[in-house]
Amino acid sequence: MLSLENISVGYDATDVLHGVSITAQPGELTVILGANGSGKTTLFKTISGLLRTRSGTIEYNGHPIQRTRPNTIVKRGIAHCPEGRHLFGKMSVEKNLRLGTYPHRDRTRTEEILNEVLELFPILKEKSAQPAGSLSGGQQQMVAIGRALMSDPSLLILDEPSMGLAPLVVEQVLESIAQINRNGIGVLLSEQNAKASLAIAHRGYVLAEGRVVLADDAEKLLDNPQVQAAYLGL
Ligand code: ATP
16 A cells, blocks of 8 residues: 655645545556646655655554665556656657666566567557657657556556547546546546546545545545536536
């Protein structure tokens, strides 16, 4: 289980997250909703060790990780797929995927995971030798997700994976994420598509100005009038 207790995080003199507490149960899909600038990216960077907490604790499977280095956090089982994909456009799809392999991972297991990723995204198998930059936006997002999966995580953090994609492609990407979760991997997801992401999630949190303002089962959030007004246009 991932558990954040009362964490505060900031840049320079100002805090961006103010006493945030969040849990993600093993194997569950947890969604974080929030307007631009509410602190979702800051939250994810803090979990994966790229930013330091100013106060509060973060535990993963019972071990404190708020002072742990990013590469050790990957080793503990948390993979972070950042906003904006960050692929190497001239490198092949397969090479981009292999970059996500944790360096000391067993070789047979690496090949096994690569096959699992290509099974999950068959189009990437077809295009494995092509430069990643030649793929469509949705396919590039699949490479970014696949690369994160290559570290064999128990928790996959996805920061706005559907950003900039056409509605039909958004649906496909979210369906792949639901499939990853059904395969037993916990997912922590931030999304602008509140309805579609809550529909595949177990639990959700709403962040506003760096604070958790709502936390509930995903189904209940879908019915919540505040969520409906702010995110579902109802
Ligand atoms: P978005 O959907 O736009 O990515 P977000 O919810 O992920 O938004 P963050 O990117 O975490 O939000 O930003 C939260 C706040 O922190 C914003 O006010 C932002 O301007 C500020 N911020 C983000 N990165 C930095 C930085 N490197 N230095 C200073 N302030 C930052």
